[in-house]
Amino acid sequence: xxxxxxxxxxxxxxxxxxxxxxxxxxxxxxxxxxxxxxxxxxxxxxxxxxxxxxxxxxxxxxxxxxxxxxxxxxxxxxxxxxxxxxxxxxxxxxxxxxxxxxxxxxxxxxxxxxxxxxx
Numbered sequence: 001x002x003x004x005x006x007x008x009x010x011x012x013x014x015x016x017x018x019x020x021x022x023x024x025x026x027x028x029x030x031x032x033x034x035x036x037x038x039x040x041x042x043x044x045x046x047x048x049x050x051x052x053x054x055x056x057x058x059x060x061x062x063x064x065x066x067x068x069x070x071x072x073x074x075x076x077x078x079x080x081x082x083x084x085x086x087x088x089x090x091x092x093x094x095x096x097x098x099x100x101x102x103x104x105x106x107x108x109x110x111x112x113x114x115x116x117x118x119x
Contacts, residue, residue: 031077035084038073046070049111050087053100056113066090071097080105086119 050070058065068088076082083102101115
C-alpha cells in the first residue's frame with residue numbers, strides 16, 4: 001500500500017510543476033494554464049467543439065438554439081484542453097453570440113460543457 005501512496009504523491013507533485021507542452025490545436029508551444037488565441041476558428045475540431053457546446057446546452061436546458069459557427073476562441077492546456085469559444089447561434093431566428101467553455105480530453109474520450117452564456 002505504501003508504494004502506491006508514494007507514486008500518488010509523486011504524480012501529484014509533478015502536476016504542479018510548470019512546463020511547456022505542444023498544443024496540437026493551435027500548433028505552438030505553450031505554458032500550462034495560459035489562454036492563447038485560436039489561429040483558425042474555422043478549423044474542423046474547433047467547429048466540432050462549438051457544435052457540441054450548442055447541442056449540449058440545448059439538451060440540458062430544453063432550448064432550440066441553432067448553431068451557426070465559431071467566430072473566435074482561445075485554448076488553455078490543462079489535463080486536456082479548455083476551449084473558450086465565441087459561438088454564433090440563432091434563437092428563434094434571431095442571431096446571437098454566446099461564450100462557451102468546453103473541456104476536451106481526447107485520449108479519455110471526455111468532453112464536457114463547463115459554461116455557456118450569452119455575450
